Amino acid sequence: MSNSAVRAAWFKRVRGAMINDLDQLFEDSQQRLQELWQYTEELSELEKQPIVEVLEQLSSQLQEMQVVTRYQIRQKLATNTRVELVAQGQHYQSDQELHRQGDSDDPIVAIAPSYEIAYLVTNPQGVILEANRTAAQLLDNSPECLLGNSLVEFVAADARGDFHAQLSALQQGAVVKNWEIGLAKAQGELFTGVLSVEPVRQVQQPHQVVGLRWFLEDITETKYNSVVCLNQRKLECVQDDLENLLAESLESEGELADETECEAPHNMLLRQTLLRRTWALQRALKFEAMLKLITDKLRDTLDENQILQTAVQELTLVLGVEGCDTALYNADRTATITHEYTIGLPSALGEVVSIDNLFAEDTQLLQGAYFQFCYLVPGIRGQVAILACPIFDNQGMLGDLWLYKRHEEAFNELEIRLAQQVASGCAIAIRQARLYQATRSQVVELEKLTRLKDDFLSTVPHELRSPVANMKMAIQMLGIALNKDHGLFAELSKPPAKRNKVARYFHILHNECEREINLVNDLLEWQKLDTEVQPLVLTTIEMLEWLPKVIEPFVQQAQERQLNLEINIEPELPPLVCDHASLGRILSELLTNACKYTPTQEKIVVTARAAQARIEVSVNNTGVEIPASERERIFEKFYRIPSTDPWKQGGTGLGLALVQKRVALLGGTIQLESSANQTCFTVSLPLKPSEL
Numbered sequence: 001m002s003n004s005a006v007r008a009a010w011f012k013r014v015r016g017a018m019i020n021d022l023d024q025l026f027e028d029s030q031q032r033l034q035e036l037w038q039y040t041e042e043l044s045e046l047e048k049q050p051i052v053e054v055l056e057q058l059s060s061q062l063q064e065m066q067v068v069t070r071y072q073i074r075q076k077l078a079t080n081t082r083v084e085l086v087a088q089g090q091h092y093q094s095d096q097e098l099h100r101q102g103d104s105d106d107p108i109v110a111i112a113p114s115y116e117i118a119y120l121v122t123n124p125q126g127v128i129l130e131a132n133r134t135a136a137q138l139l140d141n142s143p144e145c146l147l148g149n150s151l152v153e154f155v156a157a158d159a160r161g162d163f164h165a166q167l168s169a170l171q172q173g174a175v176v177k178n179w180e181i182g183l184a185k186a187q188g189e190l191f192t193g194v195l196s197v198e199p200v201r202q203v204q205q206p207h208q209v210v211g212l213r214w215f216l217e218d219i220t221e222t223k224y225n226s227v228v229c230l231n232q233r234k235l236e237c238v239q240d241d242l243e244n245l246l247a248e249s250l251e252s253e254g255e256l257a258d259e260t261e262c263e264a265p266h267n268m269l270l271r272q273t274l275l276r277r278t279w280a281l282q283r284a285l286k287f288e289a290m291l292k293l294i295t296d297k298l299r300d301t302l303d304e305n306q307i308l309q310t311a312v313q314e315l316t317l318v319l320g321v322e323g324c325d326t327a328l329y330n331a332d333r334t335a336t337i338t339h340e341y342t343i344g345l346p347s348a349l350g351e352v353v354s355i356d357n358l359f360a361e362d363t364q365l366l367q368g369a370y371f372q373f374c375y376l377v378p379g380i381r382g383q384v385a386i387l388a389c390p391i392f393d394n395q396g397m398l399g400d401l402w403l404y405k406r407h408e409e410a411f412n413e414l415e416i417r418l419a420q421q422v423a424s425g426c427a428i429a430i431r432q433a434r435l436y437q438a439t440r441s442q443v444v445e446l447e448k449l450t451r452l453k454d455d456f457l458s459t460v461p462h463e464l465r466s467p468v469a470n471m472k473m474a475i476q477m478l479g480i481a482l483n484k485d486h487g488l489f490a491e492l493s494k495p496p497a498k499r500n501k502v503a504r505y506f507h508i509l510h511n512e513c514e515r516e517i518n519l520v521n522d523l524l525e526w527q528k529l530d531t532e533v534q535p536l537v538l539t540t541i542e543m544l545e546w547l548p549k550v551i552e553p554f555v556q557q558a559q560e561r562q563l564n565l566e567i568n569i570e571p572e573l574p575p576l577v578c579d580h581a582s583l584g585r586i587l588s589e590l591l592t593n594a595c596k597y598t599p600t601q602e603k604i605v606v607t608a609r610a611a612q613a614r615i616e617v618s619v620n621n622t623g624v625e626i627p628a629s630e631r632e633r634i635f636e637k638f639y640r641i642p643s644t645d646p647w648k649q650g651g652t653g654l655g656l657a658l659v660q661k662r663v664a665l666l667g668g669t670i671q672l673e674s675s676a677n678q679t680c681f682t683v684s685l686p687l688k689p690s691e692l
Contacts, residue, residue: 118216121200124171124209126151135216138193140185151214156182156190166197173199173209180219190300191220287414290318291421298425304433305339311401311426313341319415321403322384326391326426328399329355335399345381345404365390365400370420374407387411389423391430398430461523468516475513479506522654526637526661536579536665543573543608543615550584551606554591562600570609574687582662583685589655590619590681597679599623613687614668620680631672635660 118138121130128146136143139154155163159182166176176197183193193216200211294314298307312324323342327335337351355366365371365388372387387403401423405411411419482488482502491503499507551567558565587606594604602623609616626634633639638653663670668685 120146120151120214120216122151122212122214124212126167126212129211135214138185138216138218139183140187140189145186154184154186156184158182170197170199170212171209173201173207175199183216188301191218193217194219287418290418294318294418294422295425298422298429301429302433302436304430304437307426307429307433308339309341311422312339315401315403315419315422316341316343319403319418321405321415323381323404324402325349326399326401327353329397338399342404345384348381366397368392368397370416372411372416383407385409385411387416387419389416389419391423391427393427393431395431398427401426461520464516464520465524468513468520472513472517475506475510479510482506519654522658525658526654537581538577539580541576541578541580541583543576543617544569544571546580547587547606547608547617550587551591554595557595558604561595561598563595563598564603566603566605568605568607573608573610573615576615576685576687578666578685582666586659586662586683587617587619589659590683593655594619594621597621597624611684614684615687616682616684618680618682620678622678624679625677626672626674626679631674634672 117132118135119132120128120135122128127148127150131143131146133143136146139146152160152163152167162181166179170176176195179195179197181193181195182190184190196215198213199209200213202208202210294311297310297314301307301310308326312326315321316324323340323345325337325340325342325348327337329335333355334352335355337348340347340349368390370387370389372385374383374385381404385405385407387405389401389403390397391399391401401419403411403415403419479488486500486502488503488506491499492507494503496504496507547569548567551565555565591604591606598604598621602621604619604621607616607618607620635656637657639657640653660670663683663685666685668683671682671684673680673682
């Protein structure tokens, strides 16, 4: 057996012994906890409560200690083995290779952290309850800011479907290992992570999952390196195949033995062709890897400054040039150098140049084509060779991208292609960033207008309340005076067509004043409900006695308009715990609308019934039907259905919007059904206040 095999067997045996001892210790502790749980069953509820809380805390801490301790054992053994290998002159590759020599039953074996493991604890729904510093740094945040946030917020948008599916399985007790998923940092930067998750179970009910442990690792760099290595291996295989093909060709002609002395011209041509193709393939793979690295970084942000700075920095480092800068074109036909990254070159950041003067003779760049040239006379950057690539799209020129080399060198085809591809990627990313910023600006402006509108609606009712109240008082005093001099009240009791002019004008004045008062009151009521400052006063309501009292004021109004008003209350209806004032306003508004919009000789039916621990109260009127196109807008503020008021009473358009808010405040729902020349509003309320 080789030394490496002996060491691997020793490592596995020692690690297994230590973990077995650890598991025995934790098993004894769990047994002791179970005995304490059984002991609490004999205590009274008053004595039992504090002990149960302590035992639950101990159980959770014991599970945490088990994971952390096993991880520390694994880290210590890994360190000792690494020291032993170095002392014996062996090459140690990685912590992950060492971990693979042992068992892989533990949920965190697949994660081999270089310093400290990234660790999170969430509830079954994925809300973060605990996070160590490594996890917070990985997500570009602080541990305190992570608490209370949902973990799905740090998952890439295209990976959230997979995340929710895995979360459902975890809630059922599944264990997930080596789960590769796209994650996002707090600033929006994306990276590839590996998650291993295990459930936390309750001691008394082991089948119940009360939390989840998450172990995270960033493998973005590792994944990129693996892609490069894979491409390199593919390249080596191609090279081997080409060399074998060449060897077979030479051997078939019997010239392999003396190839160095007398090689046929066509064989030399074949070798040169194969070498050129191999070099071209190497260059293509390198180009693909570099382009992917840069475009991935450009795609991961919507900040225009970060996009351009990333482009100039990555091009400089990847191509090994002296520097790179980018200029954005202005409306006055000038260009401003906004971002740069140089190695040893003087800075030109902030320089403004005239586009007309700069490209007076060569307009290739303005026409969307690249070109390269040299500054033989020292300028801002000195004597350099320059490659200029336009940043443009179908909407026009945005700017340009300049790369600098020593003036003795020129840019090859690969460097030109890469610069062009990056410039095209910058154009797309810049347009997206500007569109995003424009959208955000519009959203901010809409929010500002909404606040101004709400402030206006909050201020106007208070300003109108006093003058409208004074108007009402003046109208009442005017009515008393007119009654004394002209018998106004007797005139008002006559039908509208037989009243004199004074009575008709007074009636219009009185009604319009009442309409304005109702509008002011509705606006004030809306403000109270919108700010949720109106408290609920819960009382027990017996619908059999209470509902007829609410409907009584509408009986005379229905008779005057030749409407039939009926009440159907289910016998032995259970009592309702509710705010009777709010419920009364809801029913009054629904009955007011029913009387307002129901034609003559039609019927209004008020029904109260029990339905699955709830009470449903419905107001149904015949002779009118709300069009389907209007039903979705019926609960909007200030919206009134046109041409549906046979009595021409008008309204504020706030009634049903207030009804919907009051119903929601009471924990209920309201539904509208309108068909077959009938309209029915149904209010469903919970029986118990705990359901509010």
